[in-house]
Amino acid sequence: MPTLILVRHGQSEWNLANRFTGWWDVDVTEKGVEEARAAGRLLKGKGVMPTLAFTSVQKRAIVTLHLALEECERLWIPEVKDWRLNERHYGGLTGLNKQETRDKHGDEQVHIWRRSFDVPPPPLEKGSTFDLSDDPRYAGIDVPDTESLKLTIERVLPYWESTILPELEKGETVIISAHGNSLRALVKHLSNISDDEITGLEIPTGQPIIYQFDDAMKPGERYYLKDS
Numbered sequence: 213m214p215t216l217i218l219v220r221h222g223q224s225e226w227n228l229a230n231r232f233t234g235w236w237d238v239d240v241t242e243k244g245v246e247e248a249r250a251a252g253r254l255l256k257g258k259g260v261m262p263t264l265a266f267t268s269v270q271k272r273a274i275v276t277l278h279l280a281l282e283e284c285e286r287l288w289i290p291e292v293k294d295w296r297l298n299e300r301h302y303g304g305l306t307g308l309n310k311q312e313t314r315d316k317h318g319d320e321q322v323h324i325w326r327r328s329f330d331v332p333p334p335p336l337e338k339g340s341t342f343d344l345s346d347d348p349r350y351a352g353i354d355v356p357d358t359e360s361l362k363l364t365i366e367r368v369l370p371y372w373e374s375t376i377l378p379e380l381e382k383g384e385t386v387i388i389s390a391h392g393n394s395l396r397a398l399v400k401h402l403s404n405i406s407d408d409e410i411t412g413l414e415i416p417t418g419q420p421i422i423y424q425f426d427d428a429m430k431p432g433e434r435y436y437l438k439d440s
């Protein structure tokens with residue numbers, strides 16, 4: 213049965229510092245390293261062994277993938293990195309402290325920026341500290357200046373359909389190591405969650421989520437591997 217494993221990167225330096233991160237490339241913390249390793253041990257313990265990996269071009273997801281694969285002795289499997297699996301771009305909020313932003317703009321506004329379906333945060337100014345347009349990993353890509361969850365879905369889903377789903381169809385056990393909002397985009401699609409309800413779904417760091425697909429490639433109920 214084709215199996216999909218989704219894992220959000222382990223705690224990042226800016227998760228810990230409570231800063232809006234988005235496309236900014238921060239590493240995982242010591243706790244994040246341990247979460248990633250624990251995810252790999254869980255995969256091995258439950259006998260869910262990935263045969264193909266996808267991740268973003270952001271080190272917190274890449275490092276998490278490698279640590280998890282090392283623990284389940286699957287560092288050797290093929291892996292594909294693509295910017296379409298990146299975190300949603302946090303626009304002009306990138307780098308700001310989440311609590312200070314609440315103090316300045318109010319809880320409601322910050323909640324809208326963080327969790328509304330289609331309201332993007334204010335755009336990132338061109339040439340500002342967190343502008344990644346000249347980063348070589350994005351050569352030839354029109355780097356967004358902000359993204360809502362809706363806009364994130366618009367780049368994650370075509371990639372899922374064109375590149376990841378066909379591999380599952382071939383019978384691969386696919387692991388995707390990605391981010392809170394790129395995974396929210398996938399879970400919304402796979403679990404058929406409405407625009408309103410998806411905003412309430414929180415994806416914890418380092419906790420493998422499993423979908424098993426039937427012969428018609430219809431995903432079953434999602435579950436956390438730790439609960440199986």
Ligand SMILES: O=C(O)[C@H](O)COP(=O)(O)O
Nearest residue numbers: 231232233234299326392
């Ligand atoms: O980019 C970030 O800051 C986090 O990865 C996710 O943030 P959120 O919980 O505000 O969506």
